[in-house]
Amino acid sequence: MSADVRHDAIVLSHLSKSFGNVQAVRSIDLTIARGEIVALLGPNGAGKTTTIDMILGLSRPDTGTVTLFGASTRDAVQAGEVGGMLQTGSPPQYLNVRELITMVASLYPRPLDVDKVLKLTGTMDIAKRSTVKLSGGQTQRVRFAVALVANPDLLVLDEPTAAIDVEGRRDFWNIMREVAADGKTVIFATHYLEEADSYADRIVLMARGRIVADGPPTEIKAKVGGRVIRATLENVDVAELSQIPGVTAADRRGEGITIKCADGDACDKVLRELLTRYPGARDFEVRGVGLEDAFLELTANDEDDEDLEQGLL
Ligand SMILES: Nc1ncnc2c1ncn2[C@@H]1O[C@H](COP(=O)(O)OP(=O)(O)OP(=O)(O)O)[C@@H](O)[C@H]1O
Ligand SMILES: [Mg+2]
Structure with a gap:
């Protein structure tokens, strides 16, 4: 085929x-x-x-x-x-890196040249090392070489x-x-x-x-690259904060404010605007919305939430 x-x-x-x-x-x-x-x-x-x-x-x-x-x-x-590079599993023992890549190459109809793959993947200098004596990063390179040599x-x-x-x-x-x-x-x-x-x-x-x-x-x-700004700011109206260009949501608990913005650029602009409008604002902290949080938001209306709550997922 x-x-x-x-x-x-x-x-x-x-x-x-x-x-x-x-x-x-x-x-x-x-x-x-x-x-x-x-x-x-x-x-x-x-x-x-x-x-x-x-x-x-x-x-x-x-x-x-x-x-x-x-x-x-x-x-x-x-x-x-198809060439695959897996998350788990270790290369076969008793082979050095070059032997492993050569063996894999022999299994495929149109492999790449082994030397070329060793060079390309930066494994030439560990070519004679046993596959069980590699660091984590070296193992990843060898895995990549294995996937690649099949061309x-x-x-x-x-x-x-x-x-x-x-x-x-x-x-x-x-x-x-x-x-x-x-x-x-x-x-x-x-x-x-x-x-x-x-x-x-x-x-x-x-x-x-x-x-x-x-x-x-x-x-x-x-969708998921949002940033959150936290700061201390007395007596501010949340509605006023929400209207700052670039702000996607704002919240206040006591003197602590939390502002969400779409991405890093928007966040920079919002920060500048905050400082101009509220010189008394302090204790700034900016962080990315973690992927987990972003995913939770994206899937908040998932019909399977009930399953989640029941511990089935
Ligand atoms: N062999 C298995 N036996 C039982 N449950 C499994 C098995 N493999 C995966 N799961 C479960 O299936 C779900 C999906 O796992 P999967 O490994 O595909 O996730 P992943 O997105 O690759 O995660 P990670 O980022 O941690 O690698 C998880 O809840 C996991 O616990
Ligand atoms: Mg995984």
């Missing part, structure tokens, strides 16, 4: 998976076109890994289907069209930069960009809005097994 440009890279249709009474993935529909770089963003337990495992054919959906390049997962994986059209990465330091993260994504530039499709799971924003064309937001938002990073940032 060959990758067919007429087919989308990934089509998930009514996909569901439960573990006992935990509904990890709840009837999701998702289509990812060839060449898209998509971030699957969500808090712990959102269902990202469960979805990724089903895309990779590592676990079977309870209901619904996964179609990759118009074919079944199994056919696409066998044809070497797949679709890369599926579960939190690829977990355990990698900030500099390493940047390197990783630069490599990824290079790799993706020749038309590969990439889907990666992450907890970090910043990472999704910087490296994806599209963000699919998951919470509690559902897709709660799907769109370009700017749109998603507007």
Whole structure:
């Protein structure tokens, strides 16, 4: 089977998976076109890994289907069209890094050159090291090399930069960009809005097994990238605070005020305005709305809240 440009890279249709009474993935529909770089963003337990495992054919959906390049997962994986980088599992023992990558390359019909992959993933200098003697960040690089050497059209990465330091993260994504530039499709799971924003064309937001938002990073940032300003300010009218341009909500408890704004830029403007209007304001504190909070807000009217309250989710 060959990758067919007429087919989308990934089509998930009514996909569901439960573990006992935990509904990890709840009837999701998702289509990812060839060449898209998509971030699957969500808090712990959102269902990202469960979805990724089903895309990779590592676990079977309870209901619904996964179609990759118009074919079944199994056919696409066998044809070497899919490369996966998992959140768990360790590389086989007794092999060094080069041997591992070489072995994986031998399993696929059109692998990349092993040296090229070692260079690209920054694993050349650990090529002779045993795969069980690597640091967390090095292990991630090797996992990436394993996914890459198959030369797949679709890369599926579960939190690829977990355990990698900030500099390493940047390197990783630069490599990824290079790799993706020749038309590969990439889907990666992450907890970090910043990472999704910087490296994806599209963000699919998951919470509690559902897709709660799907769109370009700017749109998603507007939904979950909010900031909260706290300050001490005596005798102020909340309605007055709410009218400051850029403020999306305001609240007052005693002398403590809480103001929400849509993003960092809006927040800067609001802060300046606050200081001008209320020179007596003090004890400023600004923080991002945590993803968890943002998700809770986005899913506040979820009809399954009752289940949540009953501890079923
Ligand atoms: N093998 C399993 N057995 C039982 N429950 C599971 C299993 N795998 C996942 N779950 C549950 O399914 C839900 C979704 O888990 P999943 O691993 O898909 O989340 P995630 O979005 O990848 O989270 P994280 O960000 O922590 O990796 C969670 O409530 C989790 O506890
Ligand atoms: Mg996970």
